[in-house]
Amino acid sequence: MAEKNWSQLWLDYSRKKHDSSLECTVKCEGFSEENRVINSAVKELKAGLFDSSLVVIIKKNEALSKESYSIKGGASVEIEAGDENGALYGAFHVIRSAMTGDDVSKLSVSKTPSNPLRMMNHWDNMDGSIERGYSGNSFFYEKDTIIVNDRTRDYVRFMASIGINGVVINNVNVKWAASYLITDRYFDDLVKLSELFNDYGIKLFLSLNFASPIELGGLEICDPLDEKVIDWWKDKIKEVYDRLPGLGGFLVKADSEGRPGPFTYGRTQADGANMLGDIIAPYGGIIIWRCFVYNCTQDWRDYKTDRARAGYDYFKGLDGEYHDNVILQIKNGPMDFQIREPVSPLLGGLTKTNQMLEVQIAQEYTGHQIDLCYLIPMFREILEFRTYCQESNDTVADIVSGRAFGNKLAGMAAVINTGNDFNWTGNDLAAANLYGFGRLAFDTDLSSEEIAREWVRLTFDLEKDLEDKLVEMLLNSREIYERYTSPLGIGWMVNPGVHYGPSVDGYEYSRWGTYHRADHLGIGVDRSDKGTGYAQQYYEPNASAYNDPNTCPEELLLFFHHIPYTWKLKTGKTLIQHIYDSHFQGYEEAKKLAEDWKAFEGKVPERTFNCVSHRFEMQVDNAHEWCDQVNSYFFRKSGIPDEKGRDIF
Ligand code: GCV
Numbered sequence: 001m002a003e004k005n006w007s008q009l010w011l012d013y014s015r016k017k018h019d020s021s022l023e024c025t026v027k028c029e030g031f032s033e034e035n036r037v038i039n040s041a042v043k044e045l046k047a048g049l050f051d052s053s054l055v056v057i058i059k060k061n062e063a064l065s066k067e068s069y070s071i072k073g074g075a076s077v078e079i080e081a082g083d084e085n086g087a088l089y090g091a092f093h094v095i096r097s098a099m100t101g102d103d104v105s106k107l108s109v110s111k112t113p114s115n116p117l118r119m120m121n122h123w124d125n126m127d128g129s130i131e132r133g134y135s136g137n138s139f140f141y142e143k144d145t146i147i148v149n150d151r152t153r154d155y156v157r158f159m160a161s162i163g164i165n166g167v168v169i170n171n172v173n174v175k176w177a178a179s180y181l182i183t184d185r186y187f188d189d190l191v192k193l194s195e196l197f198n199d200y201g202i203k204l205f206l207s208l209n210f211a212s213p214i215e216l217g218g219l220e221i222c223d224p225l226d227e228k229v230i231d232w233w234k235d236k237i238k239e240v241y242d243r244l245p246g247l248g249g250f251l252v253k254a255d256s257e258g259r260p261g262p263f264t265y266g267r268t269q270a271d272g273a274n275m276l277g278d279i280i281a282p283y284g285g286i287i288i289w290r291c292f293v294y295n296c297t298q299d300w301r302d303y304k305t306d307r308a309r310a311g312y313d314y315f316k317g318l319d320g321e322y323h324d325n326v327i328l329q330i331k332n333g334p335m336d337f338q339i340r341e342p343v344s345p346l347l348g349g350l351t352k353t354n355q356m357l358e359v360q361i362a363q364e365y366t367g368h369q370i371d372l373c374y375l376i377p378m379f380r381e382i383l384e385f386r387t388y389c390q391e392s393n394d395t396v397a398d399i400v401s402g403r404a405f406g407n408k409l410a411g412m413a414a415v416i417n418t419g420n421d422f423n424w425t426g427n428d429l430a431a432a433n434l435y436g437f438g439r440l441a442f443d444t445d446l447s448s449e450e451i452a453r454e455w456v457r458l459t460f461d462l463e464k465d466l467e468d469k470l471v472e473m474l475l476n477s478r479e480i481y482e483r484y485t486s487p488l489g490i491g492w493m494v495n496p497g498v499h500y501g502p503s504v505d506g507y508e509y510s511r512w513g514t515y516h517r518a519d520h521l522g523i524g525v526d527r528s529d530k531g532t533g534y535a536q537q538y539y540e541p542n543a544s545a546y547n548d549p550n551t552c553p554e555e556l557l558l559f560f561h562h563i564p565y566t567w568k569l570k571t572g573k574t575l576i577q578h579i580y581d582s583h584f585q586g587y588e589e590a591k592k593l594a595e596d597w598k599a600f601e602g603k604v605p606e607r608t609f610n611c612v613s614h615r616f617e618m619q620v621d622n623a624h625e626w627c628d629q630v631n632s633y634f635f636r637k638s639g640i641p642d643e644k645g646r647d648i649f
Contacts, residue, residue, distance in 0.1 A: 048095035069087065226265075234279050286327060375478060431459065523563065
């Protein structure tokens with residue numbers, strides 16, 4: 001394979017020893033090799049299995065559902081699939097098995113994706129910058145132009161190989177230039193991009209500026225119920241679909257953090273979403289409407305005001321009003337991608353509305369792809385959470401897959417962590433999150449360890465002991481990060497704006513208050529029925545469990561309650577002692593991660609070794625700073641010394 005100036009991530013077929021006398025044969029039955037997706041499947045199989053004399057038969061099986069496949073090994077390997085995407089996913093399954101050392105002649109497996117929509121959301125801007133990007137600039141844009149090249153093709157291959165079937169290519173904060181994506185200026189390039197996506201069974205989506213009628217159309221308003229506005233959208237969407245018939249639809253952030261939306265005109269979120277949904281419906285498009293709607297300039301001195309309440313307060317009352325081709329995209333927690341938050345009460349709180357889960361693999365609050373933080377265990381916890389929206393079949397996984405309420409539009413989306421760095425993800429180890437999200441969204445039954453091990457085996461050639469070590473480092477990393485930053489669900493305490501490094505009182509949008517509400521007696525936000533009442537947004541028994549500090553899961557204690565420093569935790573330690581111990585422990589564990597990585601020298605590519613070593617050095621500094629600042633702050637606030645007499649100033 002020709003050398004490329006960027007990593008091939010987990011699809012580095014050239015790592016295998018090449019015996020040029022061998023060639024893999026691929027035959028198709030019931031599928032046309034001319035079909036663009038089948039063509040890609042055949043190409044991948046030939047490239048991925050180039051050192052074997054395997055015969056692979058791709059067969060159509062009408063009895064299998066959309067995107068499903070079943071593989072039977074033997075003298076030849078048969079991939080049966082319900083449609084072209086199923087065939088492609090089956091092909092990648094065979095390649096993955098071969099690369100991880102399985103005997104493909106013994107394969108016997110059937111898979112149906114857990115979620116119908118499995119999406120990546122890019123927060124890329126057209127000038128090439130990426131909002132919350134930690135791996136270089138965008139590979140989609142440079143200076144307001146769209147890039148379609150070999151790197152884009154590789155990106156698309158990576159996404160398909162983990163089962164992604166939809167990608168939103170621009171930031172939900174649609175800045176000026178991106179508003180023009182739905183104009184003649186960009187259609188030709190978008191067609192090229194969308195065809196490339198289609199080769200690998202992926203639909204292209206765009207983030208939409210709700211104020212387009214004003215910014216592009218010259219209207220004075222963008223009121224979703226105004227006839228002139230509706231007519232403008234009808235013409236615009238027709239123009240878009242005339243040029244881009246395969247477009248999946250639009251993602252919309254409205255009425256949040258300065259974005260325009262229906263609230264300006266006294267309309268509801270449903271008014272906005274349904275207006276666009278109705279107009280796009282004849283073209284088969286969908287509207288993905290985000291529920292991250294809150295008033296960022298709220299005055300927190302009023303102890304009843306609570307940003308965590310906002311999503312549920314705005315959307316629950318409209319349950320059942322959203323039209324069939326509208327789907328609400330809900331962040332996993334009620335705040336904003338913290339290292340630990342309760343699951344959003346909107347998930348399952350809505351029972352008559354299409355809904356999908358939004359998580360973030362860009363490590364905005366979880367270490368900026370400098371600190372190691374493997375997020376799949378967190379995503380698994382979220383998916384396993386019982387909402388009690390009905391007697392059974394009530395987990396988040398049940399809801400967002402569409403199983404719980406029979407929705408056809410359902411799924412998972414991740415804010416992606418890629419950029420144009422050589423290794424795509426800034427830190428080579430952060431690719432485990434990219435890989436892991438796709439694999440988990442495709443198969444929510446996979447364990448965090450299975451995914452980690454698969455990724456390690458596909459990416460590196462390690463002896464078993466080092467493979468085990470790396471898997472263990474990944475699996476422990478989230479809790480390590482939590483321990484030295486903000487344990488017990490308190491979250492934040494990051495530098496405002498940047499969201500990396502400690503600033504205990506740092507508060508994002510206004511000069512009022514802190515996120516942690518610490519005083520000299522205690523810390524935490526009272527979200528019980530005596531406080532903001534947020535705990536009551538859950539079904540029973542979750543509502544009662546969260547409402548009482550004695551039954552609240554301890555890892556979320558400070559999210560739900562204002563707790564005295566002298567409160568005894570289940571370990572018998574006081575709260576303040578736990579804060580001290582947790583930070584010292586997390587710092588020690590960060591040092592241990594850096595130390596453990598030294599064993600990988602000479603065992604992984606030098607570039608990887610050096611890049612990751614450097615990031616671990618920065619992580620250790622970061623952990624040190626967190627430990628010092630948080631412990632000093634709470635020592636001074638509480639006046640209670642560390643029982644163990646360690647240095648806290
Ligand atoms: C794209 C947080 C981030 C913003 C992001 C926003 C969102 O507030 O800090 O950068 O904007 O979430 O999800 O819309």
